[in-house]
Amino acid sequence: MNLFPLALAGALAFGAMTAQAQEVTVGVTTTGVPFTFVDTASQQPTGAMVDLAAAIAEDMGATPEFALTQFSALIPALQTGKIDLISAGMFATDTRREVVDFSDPVYSYGDALFVASEDAGEYQIDDLAGEVVGAQIGTTFADQLQAKGIFSEVKLYDSLVDIMRDVKLGRIKAGFGDKPIIAYQVAQNPALGVRLVEDYEPMSVGNVALAVSKDKPELLSEVNAAIAAMKDSGELAEIFAKYGL
Template sequence: MKFRSIALAGALALCAAQAQAQDLTVGVTTTGVPFTFVDTGTQAPTGAMVDLAAAIAEDLEMTPNFAVTQFSALIPALQTSKIDVISAGMFATDKRKEVVDFSSPVYSYGDAAFVAADDEGTYQIEDFAGEVIGAQIGTTFADQLQARGIFEEVKLYDSLVDIMRDVQLGRIKAGFGDKPIIAYQIAQNPNLGVKLVEGYTPMGIGEVALAVSKDNPELLDKVNAAIAEMEQSGELAEIFGKYGL
């Protein structure tokens, strides 16, 4: 009986130690290249925000458990405690701040302009006045460009790849889209025949941050502390730099 008591005590101690190493359930999406997406080789979530969440979990001595979720369902999943944190390419907008708490910003970006790889010009948006340019249909960038009314035509495309093709072929002068996505695609495929316009000032800037439930301020404090430490050490920049950001 004494042996069994000792064995039971040991088992309980092991369970307690395992319980302390809690899971951190992280909501991610599959369509936020290069922030969050699924690696076609491993079928596992990957991307800058996935790496960041894993690093934060390690700092908190927790185990990251990634829950692939549709973007529109991320905040409801957080509110219903299905996930502990959102780590995706999500802007910390005023409307979202009404229902969730955001961490310190981890990345900021806006739109980018790209031209043919052999175009040596330096441009701001006004320099494309009178030109035919391209943007993806349904994006805020397309609406903003059309509202300016200074271009010969704002040609709308179904995909960024199609815009890049027409820029490379000289059918349009320039294309516009999400800077991180464009930068990542160019970095992954230098033979696309296009390049980012250096020094271009975007039409607007959004800040990407992690989100936690308003009922969990303790976790928010821990996440912010981890982000601050990684920012100071340079690890934050290294994580995003890995994906061309």
């Protein structure tokens, strides 16, 4: 009996499995500057969470493949196996923990309130009672605003850029979103026509973490081991500092 074809087939199958094991598909968004966005020059995904995922993959001996995904579609993509990992400005909340597993925290921040540039008001949440406000669909901020029940409407948007446009045009009174993302965008592009309300007290402060499917505990362990090593070496802080975080 000639065993060579069987041996060859087995080797090829093992090689394919090894190649697959060395790739990790990472879900990122295009609207999460400076966490995740597309560089206009290279047209490649970039940002703090992109650099972090690349560094984690390198530590694991894997190659990252970045998949541009709407924020609201990140968890469904993870659940259906389209991606292996979420690396974005996503809070590790109890609600999300019911369907995905989160890594150890890598960054913490709260929500921000922004209004039109010509609006000089220094608002807190209760000052906006009865107004129309906006938030990004799928975010914890949207859920928190709706739960308060004090607004005439909480409009939900696919992106922060769309919220900023409607705030600038006076279609809604104010917008809410991730403070570091909004601060970065406003600083980089004053033409957006919005400003941060500096004295606003955030509704909450959350921990950003990477998300993994619940059926991949080994991947979660590898991710956490890489994060721990990067915290010890200072590499984690360097990655976020590179983007002003």
